[in-house]
Amino acid sequence: MRYSPYAMLGAALLFAACTRGGDADGKGPYAREVAEAIPRIEKATGLKFRTPPKVEVRTREQVKDFLLKKFDEETPSTELAGEEKAYKLLGLIPDTMNLRNFLLRILTEQVVGYYDPAAKTLYVVNGADEQIVGVTITHELVHALQDQYANLDSLQKASTDNDRLAAAQALIEGEAQFEQLSIMLGGAENIEARLPGTWERIREEIRNRQGEMPVFATAPMVIQESLLFPYLSGAEFVNRVKEKKGNVNLFADIPRSTEQVMHPAKFLGTPADEPTVVNLPAPRGATKVYENDMGEFGTRLALYRWLKDAATSARAAEGWDGDRFMVVEGKGGTGFVWAIVWDSAIDAAEFSDALSRVVRLRTASPERQLPGGGATFASNGRTITIKPQSIGDRALVIYTDLPDAMGSTVVDPAGITLGK
Numbered sequence: 001m002r003y004s005p006y007a008m009l010g011a012a013l014l015f016a017a018c019t020r021g022g023d024a025d026g027k028g029p030y031a032r033e034v035a036e037a038i039p040r041i042e043k044a045t046g047l048k049f050r051t052p053p054k055v056e057v058r059t060r061e062q063v064k065d066f067l068l069k070k071f072d073e074e075t076p077s078t079e080l081a082g083e084e085k086a087y088k089l090l091g092l093i094p095d096t097m098n099l100r101n102f103l104l105r106i107l108t109e110q111v112v113g114y115y116d117p118a119a120k121t122l123y124v125v126n127g128a129d130e131q132i133v134g135v136t137i138t139h140e141l142v143h144a145l146q147d148q149y150a151n152l153d154s155l156q157k158a159s160t161d162n163d164r165l166a167a168a169q170a171l172i173e174g175e176a177q178f179e180q181l182s183i184m185l186g187g188a189e190n191i192e193a194r195l196p197g198t199w200e201r202i203r204e205e206i207r208n209r210q211g212e213m214p215v216f217a218t219a220p221m222v223i224q225e226s227l228l229f230p231y232l233s234g235a236e237f238v239n240r241v242k243e244k245k246g247n248v249n250l251f252a253d254i255p256r257s258t259e260q261v262m263h264p265a266k267f268l269g270t271p272a273d274e275p276t277v278v279n280l281p282a283p284r285g286a287t288k289v290y291e292n293d294m295g296e297f298g299t300r301l302a303l304y305r306w307l308k309d310a311a312t313s314a315r316a317a318e319g320w321d322g323d324r325f326m327v328v329e330g331k332g333g334t335g336f337v338w339a340i341v342w343d344s345a346i347d348a349a350e351f352s353d354a355l356s357r358v359v360r361l362r363t364a365s366p367e368r369q370l371p372g373g374g375a376t377f378a379s380n381g382r383t384i385t386i387k388p389q390s391i392g393d394r395a396l397v398i399y400t401d402l403p404d405a406m407g408s409t410v411v412d413p414a415g416i417t418l419g420k
Helices: 031-045 060-074 077-089 099-107 130-147 162-184 188-194 198-208 221-245 258-262 264-268 295-307 310-317 345-363
Strands: 054-058 113-116 121-125 277-279 286-292 320-330 333-342 367-369 375-379 382-391 394-403 417-419
Touching: 031 130, 031 162, 054 060, 060 099, 060 113, 060 121, 077 099, 077 286, 077 320, 077 333, 099 221, 113 130, 121 130, 130 162, 162 221, 162 258, 162 295, 198 221, 221 258, 221 264, 221 295, 258 264, 258 295, 277 320, 277 333, 295 310, 295 320, 295 345, 310 345, 333 345, 345 367, 345 375, 345 382, 345 394
Parallel strands: 054 121
Antiparallel strands: 113 121, 277 417, 286 320, 320 333, 333 394, 367 375, 375 382, 382 394
16 A cells, blocks of 8 residues: 555654753754764664754644645545545445545654655654654654665655555665664664564554554554554564665665565565566456556455454465556446466465455355356455466466446456566
C-alpha cells in the first residue's frame, strides 16, 4: 500500500530515553540536541553532514496543515480512490471506509517532528512530550543526512509501482529507525545483545500501547502493518545490508521490491533478484480506473487478512516474482483483475491453494474446479476465478473478481506480457 510513513513517527519511537529540549549550548531551538546528535549520526552512518538543517518550532496545527498538504501532493485523490476500490474488492478494508479521511486521522495522531526535504528544515511540534523529542530529532536528522546524498522527495512521489515505493520508504525509514536505536544503545553491535528479538519486541510494544494511539488502534490490519513495515522491516533490512557492506551510502543502491526488503539475500546477491514486470492488456468491454501492484508484502497481507496464519501466509507469498492488478468499471459495476508471476509452478500452486481458502472464507461460496486447473466461485451476482497460466516457462496465477453482467473476458490472458 502506498501510505506516507510520516504517520508513525510517534509510534515508532517507543524505546526513547528521557531527553530535555531547550536552547542551551547553541543558537536556535533544540541546538544542544542537534549538536549532540550530529557527530553520533555521522559515526553511525559513515557519512558527513554537508550542512546541518535548520530547526524550527511550529504549533501542532501548523505541522498538521503542512503534513496534510504534503499528503495531498504525494498521494493524489484519484490514485487513492482507485486503491480504496482495490482493497475493498480484496476484503482488506471495510466497504464503508473512506480511506483518505482515515489515513489523514492517523497521519496527524502522533506527530512530534518532521523533516521537510523541500525547505531543508526540521520542524518540531511546540509543546511535544520532551521524553521523545530528543530521539525524534535524531530520527529526523538521519532523514536530513539522507536528503544530502539522495533526493528524498523524488523517491517518495506517488507512482504506479506501489511495491517499489514501499521498498524505497523501507530504506528511508528503516535507516533512520536503525541508526536511532543504534545510537540509543551505544552501537549496532549492542542491539541484539541488549534487545534480543528487537523488531518483534518493538512490534509487540506498539500493539500493547495502542491505547495511546486510538485511531491507529482501530485501523484494519492491512493499514497497521503497511505503516509499520517501513520502520521495522526496513530497519532489519538496513541491519543486514550494513553487516555485509559496512558504513556506505545506502542510497547508492536502493531495494526495488518489498521482496528484497524482506529477503535481503535477494538484494545482496550477485546479481540481485529483480522483480519481473507484469504488463496487463487494455480491458475489453470495461474502463480501467486504476492499476498498480501488490508486491510480496501486499500479497502476504491479502492472505493473512483472512487466513490469520502468519507462517502459512508468508510461505504462500514467498516465490512471488512480480504482479500487476487492475480495477475496471463496466456493466454491472466494478471489477478486479490480478496477475502474479512466480518463481516456480510449485510456488504458483501453493499460492492458488491459499488464495482459494481466502475466497471460501470471504464469500462462504462453494468452489467449483475448472478443467485444466484452477477454481471458480459464484457469490452475489459476481464470479471469482483463480486460474493458473503460463507464459513461456514462467508460471502465473490470474485472479479475477467480476460482476456477472461484465462477463469473464475483460482481460485477455494472451495479452499479458512479462519483462524486467
